[in-house]
Amino acid sequence: MLKTTGLVLGGLSVxxxxxxxLTSTPSTPSGTIKIGYVSPITGPAxxxxxxxxxxxxxxxxxxxKGLSIGGTNYSVExxxxxGQSTPSVGAQVANDLIxxxxxxxxxxxxxxxxxxxxxxxxxxxxxxxxSTVVPWEAWYxxxxxxxxxxxxxKSTFHYCFGVEQFFLAYTHLxxxxxxxxxxxxxxxxxxDGNAIRGALGPLLxxxxxxxxxxGPYEDGTNxxxxxxxxxxxxxxxxxNTFPIPPDFATFWRQAAQQxxxxxxxxxxxxxxxxxxxxxxxxxxxxxxxxxxxxxxPTWPYKSSLTGKSxxxxxxxxxxxxxxQWNQQLGASLSLFDVAAAxxxxxxxxxxxxxxIGAMKTLKVETPVGNLDWSKPxxxxxxxxxxxxxxPIIGGQWNQGVSKWPIDFVIxxxxxxxxxxxxxxxxxxxxx
Amino acid sequence: xxxVNAVLQGIFLGAFYAVLACGLSxxxxxxxxxxxxxxxxxxxxxxxxFVIVEQTGxxxxxxxxxxxxxxxxxxxxxxxxVLERSLKAGILTPLLATFGLSIVVQNLLQLAFSPDVxxxxxxxxxxxxxxxxxxxxxxxxxxxxxVLLVAxxxxxxxxxxxxxxxxxxxxxxxxxxADAAELVGIDSRAVYARAxxxxxATAALGGLFLGIRSVFDPVxxxxxxxxxxxxxxxxGMGSLRGTLLGGIALGVAQTVGAQIHPQFAxxxxxxxxxxxxxxxxxxxxxxxxxx
Numbered sequence: 194m195l196k197t198t199g200l201v202l203g204g205l206s207v208x209x210x211x212x213x214x215l216t217s218t219p220s221t222p223s224g225t226i227k228i229g230y231v232s233p234i235t236g237p238a239x240x241x242x243x244x245x246x247x248x249x250x251x252x253x254x255x256x257x258k259g260l261s262i263g264g265t266n267y268s269v270e271x272x273x274x275x276g277q278s279t280p281s282v283g284a285q286v287a288n289d290l291i292x293x294x295x296x297x298x299x300x301x302x303x304x305x306x307x308x309x310x311x312x313x314x315x316x317x318x319x320x321x322x323x324s325t326v327v328p329w330e331a332w333y334x335x336x337x338x339x340x341x342x343x344x345x346x347k348s349t350f351h352y353c354f355g356v357e358q359f360f361l362a363y364t365h366l367x368x369x370x371x372x373x374x375x376x377x378x379x380x381x382x383x384x385d386g387n388a389i390r391g392a393l394g395p396l397l398x399x400x401x402x403x404x405x406x407x408g409p410y411e412d413g414t415n416x417x418x419x420x421x422x423x424x425x426x427x428x429x430x431x432x433n434t435f436p437i438p439p440d441f442a443t444f445w446r447q448a449a450q451q452x453x454x455x456x457x458x459x460x461x462x463x464x465x466x467x468x469x470x471x472x473x474x475x476x477x478x479x480x481x482x483x484x485x486x487x488x489x490p491t492w493p494y495k496s497s498l499t500g501k502s503x504x505x506x507x508x509x510x511x512x513x514x515x516x517q518w519n520q521q522l523g524a525s526l527s528l529f530d531v532a533a534a535x536x537x538x539x540x541x542x543x544x545x546x547x548x549i550g551a552m553k554t555l556k557v558e559t560p561v562g563n564l565d566w567s568k569p570x571x572x573x574x575x576x577x578x579x580x581x582x583x584p585i586i587g588g589q590w591n592q593g594v595s596k597w598p599i600d601f602v603i604x605x606x607x608x609x610x611x612x613x614x615x616x617x618x619x620x621x622x623x624x
Numbered sequence: 625x626x627x628v629n630a631v632l633q634g635i636f637l638g639a640f641y642a643v644l645a646c647g648l649s650x651x652x653x654x655x656x657x658x659x660x661x662x663x664x665x666x667x668x669x670x671x672x673x674f675v676i677v678e679q680t681g682x683x684x685x686x687x688x689x690x691x692x693x694x695x696x697x698x699x700x701x702x703x704x705x706v707l708e709r710s711l712k713a714g715i716l717t718p719l720l721a722t723f724g725l726s727i728v729v730q731n732l733l734q735l736a737f738s739p740d741v742x743x744x745x746x747x748x749x750x751x752x753x754x755x756x757x758x759x760x761x762x763x764x765x766x767x768x769x770x771v772l773l774v775a776x777x778x779x780x781x782x783x784x785x786x787x788x789x790x791x792x793x794x795x796x797x798x799x800x801x802a803d804a805a806e807l808v809g810i811d812s813r814a815v816y817a818r819a820x821x822x823x824x825a826t827a828a829l830g831g832l833f834l835g836i837r838s839v840f841d842p843v844x845x846x847x848x849x850x851x852x853x854x855x856x857x858x859x860g861m862g863s864l865r866g867t868l869l870g871g872i873a874l875g876v877a878q879t880v881g882a883q884i885h886p887q888f889a890x891x892x893x894x895x896x897x898x899x900x901x902x903x904x905x906x907x908x909x910x911x912x913x914x915x
Contacts, residue, residue, distance in 0.1 A: 476746020
């Protein structure tokens with residue numbers, strides 16, 4: 194019925210009006226806003242979903258009184274779903290949230306396997322979607338965006354670090370220790386590994402580093418003696434990898450057995466070693482590994498929705514759950530800051546075109562930083578609309594810093610100078 | 625020298641695959657069950673050891689000895705409650721039952737232990753990183769040697785058990801023809817329960833080595849199951865001695881493959897697996913017959 198009216202009016206009305214006609218289908222009371230939230234709670238990437246229960250609790254508490262927008266008080270309902278670290282499930286739960294739950298805004302986080310299918314489903318349905326914690330090149334190029342061509346994405350938005358932030362962090366971190374500038378790399382044959390090989394490799398070479406790349410290996414490989422022999426022979430004093438966590442644990446133990454770790458002065462890991470549990474699990478040989486963070490409790494930003502500073506967020510998580518803070522905490526909460534800000538800024542949160550319009554110029558403070566979609570990321574000199582870059586800050590996992598077995602110590606802040614530096618990088622000596 | 629090192633590391637890796645595959649081979653040999661939950665049972669065993677390490681601060685190797693009886697009891701219970709019933713319902717039902725069991729074990733572990741990765745490497749002491757440097761390109765790791773030694777003892781012991789002991793004879797007789805064995809007074813129910821208990825115990829041993837070599841989380845099982853399964857097939861389904869050799873062949877194929885190109889490592893193992901399948905079953909007439 195509404196659809197017919199919409200079609201008849203279609204010729205006369207501007208698209209925005211038509212959209213609002215269609216989207217006002219009253220499956221939920223008009224005074225309720227529904228926010229869909231998809232993250233990996235189970236499966237290989239489930240570590241990212243771990244702070245969800247706490248973060249969603251904070252967001253529900255903050256939304257309890259509803260959101261006052263344009264003189265109307267809307268109640269807010271958060272519907273969270275598990276993407277199971279699997280693209281097909283991510284697409285399925287996203288479609289369910291769009292069609293059955295009729296969500297007004299979608300949020301998604303953590304790894305391309307979960308986020309990209311959700312963004313694709315929202316793009317197809319014209320539902321506004323905001324996502325994070327996928328290197329933005331993997332989100333943009335991985336979904337069909339092309340270098341030098343206009344962005345194909347209308348309703349999906351993203352904020353995250355990219356190759357440039359890794360490059361900045363590495364080139365500010367590595368000179369802190371004297372090395373022969375020979376970098377052994379273990380970049381696997383998967384989406385992340387190949388993207389890094391293509392984009393980060395050339396940048397590091399330009400910066401004067403020699404890359405020793407034995408070539409891509411398959412995820413799930415159980416023996417790395419071929420690569421280790423080559424790294425020893427070349428005396429590679431810097432090591433860099435973007436593996437799935439179990440592969441790094443296998444590699445690093447074999448590297449210690451076969452004597453490569455004695456050559457390593459900087460062990461720079463990414464994609465694994467994000468959470469303290471992954472580093473603690475390595476035992477003694479985890480101490481002193483260098484990594485990067487996208488949020489830490491020392492960051493000078495607060496959550497605009499809950500009013501909590503980064504420190505309060507970290508402390509609250511530790512006292513409530515009894516577990517050490519991890520960087521996903523700030524990133525997951527930042528999604529709800531963006532949601533509250535864009536729904537308010539739209540003036541009409543049930544109108545998808547208004548929400549999409551408001552996203553394009555949104556400015557909001559979140560624990561991970563001040564996000565501003567009017568200043569988009571750029572790729573090969575062309576602006577990439579809908580995408581905002583956020584920092585990666587380099588540092589080192591050190592034992593014996595606090596009451597926890599291991600702590601992340603920040604050693605550089607090139608991609609956000611407001612984040613305080615705690616120490617300098619020390620050579621890796623745990624072999 | 626690089627090729628010597630590659631073969632040596634391949635033998636160590638293959639011994640690990642063989643230990644993982646041992647229980648799979650036992651269950652197939654005795655009951656014709658392909659246990660899809662075998663990898664998850666190995667991970668469950670690793671968690672059992674992990675809990676004891678956490679509680680007592682003991683070395684992982686000692687904690688494993690404590691957790692072993694628990695896993696053996698679990699094997700018995702598993703056979704009597706789940707597998708025995710499914711065996712009565714035809715060939716396909718045990719396969720589906722173990723598939724379901726795999727999902728249940730993964731989710732229970734996730735509930736109990738969260739998705740955090742764990743390792744037994746730290747608590748197993750210096751053996752995990754110790755090695756003898758023979759030349760600069762050839763090193764013998766203590767852990768690799770330990771796994772190889774355990775694998776040889778395990779398979780040798782099982783062989784003796786099957787050929788020399790009364791229970792072993794009963795197991796072989798039941799594997800050959802369960803109904804005929806019943807006729808001469810063998811309780812196939814008890815034999816099956818013992819076989820499953822043995823299989824779960826060896827899975828736990830595989831889990832111990834997995835936990836020391838690398839890290840594990842509640843969903844680590846299936847990735848290792850594929851290699852264990854390939855080891856069983858390469859060695860000949862149901863043959864224990866074959867499983868040890870099959871595991872080592874798979875390990876050597878992977879490490880030598882990696883010398884050609886790192887990307888070829890896992891692929892070389894899969895190619896060997898396919899080649900064995902083609903040689904063994906290719907050309908043979910595919911016949912549908914009751915197993």
